[in-house]
Amino acid sequence: MQDQIRTVLAAHGRMAVDPREVDDQADLYDLGLTSHASVDVMLALEDAFDIEFPDEVLKKSTFASVRNIEQVVEGLVESAA
Amino acid sequence: MITVPDEVDAHRVRIGCDVQDIEHVQDSLAAFGDRYLRKIFTASEINDCQGRNQVHRLAARFAAKEAVIKAFAQPTMPFPWREIEVTRDGPLPRLRLSGTLAQRAQHQGWLSSSLSLSHAECHAMAVVVVACSPAESE
Numbered sequence: 604m605q606d607q608i609r610t611v612l613a614a615h616g617r618m619a620v621d622p623r624e625v626d627d628q629a630d631l632y633d634l635g636l637t638s639h640a641s642v643d644v645m646l647a648l649e650d651a652f653d654i655e656f657p658d659e660v661l662k663k664s665t666f667a668s669v670r671n672i673e674q675v676v677e678g679l680v681e682s683a684a
Numbered sequence: 685m686i687t688v689p690d691e692v693d694a695h696r697v698r699i700g701c702d703v704q705d706i707e708h709v710q711d712s713l714a715a716f717g718d719r720y721l722r723k724i725f726t727a728s729e730i731n732d733c734q735g736r737n738q739v740h741r742l743a744a745r746f747a748a749k750e751a752v753i754k755a756f757a758q759p760t761m762p763f764p765w766r767e768i769e770v771t772r773d774g775p776l777p778r779l780r781l782s783g784t785l786a787q788r789a790q791h792q793g794w795l796s797s798s799l800s801l802s803h804a805e806c807h808a809m810a811v812v813v814v815a816c817s818p819a820e821s822e
Contacts, residue, residue: 617708620743638750639708646716657805658764658784 607651608672612636615643639643640665648672654679696793699813700755702747709743724749724765729789732772743808745757745770745817751799751810756788770799777801779812793817 605627612622614630619635636644645656653677655676656665665675712720721730724746733741749768756763767785771778779797781789793816800811 637708638753639704639712639746642720643712643715646712646719646723649719658767659762661764662762663759 604678605669605673608648608669608676611644611647611651612669615647616640622669626667626674629668631666631668632676648676652676652680653684696815696816699812700751700753701809702750702754702813703809704747704807706739706803706808708797709746710739711737713742721769726766726769729770734800739809740803744803744810747810748777748779748799748801748812752764755812755814758782758788759807761788764774770801807809
């Protein structure tokens with residue numbers, strides 16, 4: 604799952620570094636992710652995992668690290684199953 | 685040395701600002717189309733932005749939503765973008781909150797707000813100023 608998330612971040616995150624090579628707990632905002640780019644990341648994750656991000660996870664911390672994204676996506680995939 | 689108070693006439697003041705790259709909004713619109721619009725903007729905002737300068741107007745509204753989020757100063761809380769709406773009932777843009785954000789604004793003692801939007805060819809920006817009741821609670 605992390606590989607898919609990193610691929611989405613590389614395509615839509617507009618980050619200053621390659622997200623495929625960052626620590627899974629590194630702060631993505633410090634690495635150049637913006638709030639607007641996180642919208643694109645969210646929409647691309649919805650496509651990649653066939654999920655929908657509900658209002659309650661629309662917070663800054665959801666996209667703060669690869670690990671955080673993974674935890675939220677895992678929960679949404681499980682609840683959609 | 686003094687600590688400058690964040691009050692005006694005993695009313696606490698909150699402020700938020702944001703700037704958005706027009707090209708990024710254009711790219712999101714091209715990549716995700718209606719899904720991007722419906723995830724971020726209300727039907728009324730989408731309607732207000734139709735026509736010439738659509739992308740600039742959308743970018744200014746996204747900046748306004750981010751400015752409002754900063755004014756709340758609660759980075760760990762969820763911020764559904766569509767609960768923050770920019771309206772154009774008159775000559776000036778106005779702020780309308782709904783749902784959980786309207787409740788949180790009430791809890792923080794928001795009394796009134798002033799919103800300013802602007803854009804150039806490459807960027808759009810927004811500033812929001814909020815006057816809160818003196819007995820603001822977090």
